[in-house]
Amino acid sequence: MPKYYGCPCEGCGEPLTLKDDIVVCPDCGAPYHRTCYEKLGRCIHSPAHAAGYEWHFPYQDAELRTCPSCGERTLRSEETCRCCGAALPPETEADEQLNDRKAAQDEQHGGFDYERFYRQYEQQTMDPLHRNLQAAFGKDELIDGIPSSDWMTYIGTAAPAYLNDYSRMQLQHTKISLSFSALLFGPFYFFYRKAWKPAFAFLAAELLLFVPTLLQMMQITGSSLSLGLSDSTYVVLGRVVSLASFALMLVRGMFAKWFYRKSAAEHIRRIRAEFPDDAQRSVVLSAQGGVSWGAVLGSLLLLMVFGACCSMLLGPNLDVLLNALS
Structure with missing residues (x-):
């Protein structure tokens, strides 16, 4: 599953769904609704960042099941999927529906679910730099009104280090960054x-x-x-x-x-x-x-x-x- 879907927002505690605009603290990885993060102005764990605090996925595999509607994993203990909000049928029936859906996809793609494979690949290889930029500057990654792609072309090989620093400066509302x-x-x-x-x-x-x-x-x-x-x-x-x-x-x-x-x-x-x-x-x-x-x-x-x-x-x-x- 995408790492943050179904997890509680660190700001309000409500589950993060497929429809939510999610931002992530670039220092510790804690997820938030964008509105919650903007309201707080900073990560609630920022006092512990200097000590090396890192956010961890809050659930164990035994607590999770797969939602037949969206294909993401959600809590067994709840009646609706925390990711898409669909009602969850009894788990045995849900397993049958999910197997039927997977079999149909495999048949459609010649025995292999390419869509699921590439979605998992994209999630696993998501660039941390772009995640930081989205957390600091929004989904469009506009730094001072300029796309991050232009910044990377202009700065050159040192661009990832500079843009990470700019993301941190933006989130902390500071102009200070030691050089x-x-x-x-x-x-x-x-x-x-x-x-x-x-x-x-x-x-x-x-x-x-x-x-x-x-x-x-x-x-x-x-x-x-x-x-x-x-x-x-x-x-x-x-x-x-x-x-x-x-x-x-x-x-x-x-x-x-x-x-x-x-x-x-x-x-x-x-x-x-x-x-x-x-x-x-x-x-x-x-x-x-x-x-x-x-x-x-x-x-x-x-x-x-x-x-x-x-x-x-x-x-x-x-x-x-x-x-x-x-």
């Missing part, structure tokens, strides 16, 4: 992911935080452009820059996936507007999405140019600076 790549590599993460706006914004922020250090270097080397600030002022500026750098690193690491999501959504919408044909759009999404080592190398070259420009502002006493650094 170690963004935490360690800074703006280069966004250049690698072709998220141009956050890439240049974080790069500009890093360069701005370098300004106090540059001013101090200009003063040490006797540059005519130095501001002549006191040493105590530079100490205070250094502490402020250290705190700001740490805060910027945390923001980058905690919100990087959300920034990337917004940047990617903007690009995908533009491509969808320009290329309504599915085949052409898929090619363009794949070409303009994905990752770019060239962008990373370009950003490094940009930093080298910036460093060269900064060196031109230094004064003639470079040996003093070298002695201070050593």
